[in-house]
Amino acid sequence: MTRRLTVNVDHVATLRQARLSNEPDPVSIALRAETAGADGITVHLREDRRHIQDRDLILLRKTIKTVLNLEMAPTKEMLGIALEVKPDMVTLVPEKRRELTTEGGLDVRTHSETLKRFISTLRDGGIMVNLFIDPDAYMIKQSYKLGSDGVELHTGRYAEARDRKQREHELKKIYDSAVLSRKLGLKTHAGHGLDYHNIKEVAEIREIEEFAIGFSIIARSVYTGIEQAVREMRALIR
Numbered sequence: 001m002t003r004r005l006t007v008n009v010d011h012v013a014t015l016r017q018a019r020l021s022n023e024p025d026p027v028s029i030a031l032r033a034e035t036a037g038a039d040g041i042t043v044h045l046r047e048d049r050r051h052i053q054d055r056d057l058i059l060l061r062k063t064i065k066t067v068l069n070l071e072m073a074p075t076k077e078m079l080g081i082a083l084e085v086k087p088d089m090v091t092l093v094p095e096k097r098r099e100l101t102t103e104g105g106l107d108v109r110t111h112s113e114t115l116k117r118f119i120s121t122l123r124d125g126g127i128m129v130n131l132f133i134d135p136d137a138y139m140i141k142q143s144y145k146l147g148s149d150g151v152e153l154h155t156g157r158y159a160e161a162r163d164r165k166q167r168e169h170e171l172k173k174i175y176d177s178a179v180l181s182r183k184l185g186l187k188t189h190a191g192h193g194l195d196y197h198n199i200k201e202v203a204e205i206r207e208i209e210e211f212a213i214g215f216s217i218i219a220r221s222v223y224t225g226i227e228q229a230v231r232e233m234r235a236l237i238r
């Protein structure tokens, strides 16, 4: 199986928004990432529009040739946008206004009825739906019951582990979750906090079909250009 890499271009927009300017343009960088071999483009349209703007999403839909994955919170506003723009895939994520980045997986326990409705409305609109969840057996079984197409396993705790023991513990959770997810027939993706070093061990988990990586690729692209940064990450996950 060839594993896929989707490149999250949010932080190109972060830089642009720092000066409320026209550049750098995440749409243009996304097209260059595709040329370098990215299998898809991910953007997170946040409620506060701190980085990606509605215009970016619309232009990406019109221009990219691979797969467009929209990360969004399960809100009425976002549902309307998704049904209009029609990304290939929506990844539902929790969202807090003050967080620097998405801090944890979706709470699929408390919000199950709302999530179920969201998932079926999006799927009826022809959009594939993944849930961004912590690597945990209950969360995976619940995602399956709610009718999602797949899951994206949150790798943030693994990425932030301070020592080998903790990292191995987190890696085992990701491995067990990926095995269970595939057993249930769910699409199995992973992401958050992955970089050119910590990707190596998670990339050995063959059950993971796709990685969503943003910050480390955009950071490296400042030195190397986006094409080289994408090619290097792609080589590591394949």
Ligand code: PXP
Residues within 6 Å of the ligand: 008, 010, 044, 071, 091, 093, 101, 102, 132, 152, 190, 191, 192, 193, 194, 212, 213, 214, 215, 216
């Ligand atoms: N997957 C999800 C659901 C995310 O929210 C993010 C961050 O926007 C990523 C992947 C990418 O994380 P990072 O930028 O740390 O690579």
